[in-house]
Amino acid sequence: MHLYENQQIKIYNSLSGEKEVFQPITKGYVGMYVCGPTVYSNVHLGNVRTFMSFDMIFRYLKHLGYKVRYVRNITDAGHLENDADLGEDKITKKARVEEIEPMEVVQRYTVDFHNVLRTLNFLSPSIEPTATGHIIEQIELIQTIIDNGFAYVVNGSVYFDVHKYNESNEYGILSKRKLEDLIHNTRTLDGQSDKKNPQDFALWKKAEPTHIMRWPSPWSDGFPGWHLECTAMSTKYLGEFFDIHGGGMDLKFPHHECEIAQNQAAKGKTPVKYWMHANMLELNGARMSKSTGNYINPAELFSGENDKMSKGFTPGVIRFFMMQASYRSILDLTNDGLLAAEKGFNRLMEALGNLENLRTSESSSFDVSEWKQKCYDAMNDDFNTPILIAHLFEAVKYINQVNDNKASITEKDLELLKSTLNTFTFDILGLVNSQASDAGTDKLNAAVELLIKLRKEARINKDFALSDQIRDELAQAGITLKDGRDGTTFSVK
Known part of the structure; x- marks a missing residue:
């Protein structure tokens, strides 16, 4: 029997504006798509927060026993900035500035994206498709939309006919925007003469002679429109109607709105049952922006090499800080907030460490089973991680009381407390015990220093065979020794 049969989740559906009981399309299976990064620069910390929210959701669904196919794409086909109709795409622009190939830009920042997420203990998605790997699917999708009468070709570019679509469908159903209001608020711009209406959006753009990234169609x-990529990749791997589509709040309009329109125009059905949107990450009470200087990237946050924070913070602390807020709430990243999170994180890790030394009694002064269900209830209420963390600290308080002989716990309850705390802390919230890893590093350093000392003694005694054996076997284990004027140092791969 799977846990999901006893735990009923409610999800806030952006489409209805209400919390709804989660009922997958196919029992026991969940298809989830999340819009991934456009890889033209180091991953934005706000995007990291969005991906972390869905990593937590992925973890919880898997914990409940669902078989989850989680698809998160990489946008490596440079669309025009802000999905405009004129200008240069972000990837090509970066390539010109750095005088390298666009796919070198893509490779560099895809690696950065993966490294940051790995450092923060993300699970890998089930499938990570790229936009450039699905050009054929996008061309076929465009042709279907044209054949169904919802798109038109002008001078080699293809545009989605929003007004025609709106005659039989509702453009704005997700963002709650009315087409009449969009028309009223749209300025007529030079260069939009190819379109029938300013609200129409590109499905395919004819490449200018200077545009490097291009494909035959x-x-x-030319190259595909930004909105089209996600429609093609999500439906290819999850079907024409799937369970969850996630992304940042900023993608609700126009990106997700256009995805709905494209799928409806091509397949005659809405693509997604539950639309989920993670809210913004601010820095010191204001929007993060490179142009204003109110910005910090993940590497600077880890190292402390920045002018926004007083020190660096471990991945575990950063993750704990982000999990302290609901994924639907705006979260303000501040030095004081991170310092407070660090204290809370350390208290939680210390309590988990104390679990091993608790003395058991014949009775418990705390209902562990009831507390366990409260933890599930928090997660079942639209993945309410701040309430879950509050419950975890109820257990921390209880552990400290038992440790001080001010409360009691039975052996059975202790085992239940251990397993539940570890499950919610590490498996579901995805926290990393940096204290344990630091302790492991200290032990490794001590062991290698001892071997360096033994190797030095062997060389003094002219036992070069032993000296070489220590060096070579350490190298096989990924530890390189370097002899210098001031002694021997080592590095770990």
Whole structure:
């Protein structure tokens, strides 16, 4: 029997504006798509927060026993900035500035993206498709939309006809925007003459002679529209109607709105049952922006090499800080907030360490089973991690009382407390015990220093065979020794 049969989740569905009981399309299976990064620069910390929210959701669904197919794409086909109709795409722009190939830009920042997420203990998605790997699917999708009468070709570019679509569908169903209001608020811009209406959006753009990233199509050598990529990749791997589509709040309009329109126009059905949107991450009470200087990237946050924070913070602390807020709440990243999170994180880790030394009694002064269900209830209420963390600290308080002989716990309850705390702390919230890893590093350093000392003694005694054996076997284990004027140092791969 799977846990999900006893735990009923409610999800806030952006489409209905209400919390709804989660009922997967196919019992026991969940298909989830999350819009991934456009890889033209180091991953934005706000995006990290969004991906962390869905990593936590992925972890919880898996914990409950669902078989989850989690698809998170990489946008490596540079669309125009802000999905405009004129200008240069972000990837090509970066390539020109650095005088390298666009795919070198893509490779560099895809690696950075993966490294940051790995450092913060993310699980890998089930599938990570790239936009450039699905050009054929996108061309086929465009042709279907044209055949169904919802798109038109002008001078080698293809545009989605929003007004035609709105005659039989509702453009704005997700963002709650009315087409009439969009028309009223749209300025007529030079260069939009190819479109029938300013609200129409590109499905395929004919490439200008200077545009590097281009592919052949029935309409022109060009490149796909930004919105189209996600429709093609999500439906390819999850089907024409799937369970969850997630992303940042900033993608609700126009990106997700256009995804709905494209799928409806091509397949005649809405693509997603539950739309989920993670809220913004601010820095010191204001929007993060490179142009204003109110910005910090993940590496600077880890190292402390920045002018925004008083020190560096471990991945475990950063993750704990982000989990202290609901994924639907705006979260303000501040030095004081991180310092407070560090204290809380350390208290939690210390309590987990004390679990091993608790003395058991014949009775418990705390209902562990009831507390365990409260932890599930928090997660079942739209993945309410701040309430879950509050419950975890109820257990911390209880552990400290038992440790001080001011409360009691039975052996059975202790085992239940251990397993539940470890499950919610590490498996579901995805926290990393940096104290344990630091202790492990200290032990490794001590062991290698001892071997360096033994190797030095062997060389003094002219036992070069033993000296070489220590060096070579350490190298096989990924530890390189370097002899210098001031002694021997080592590095770990």
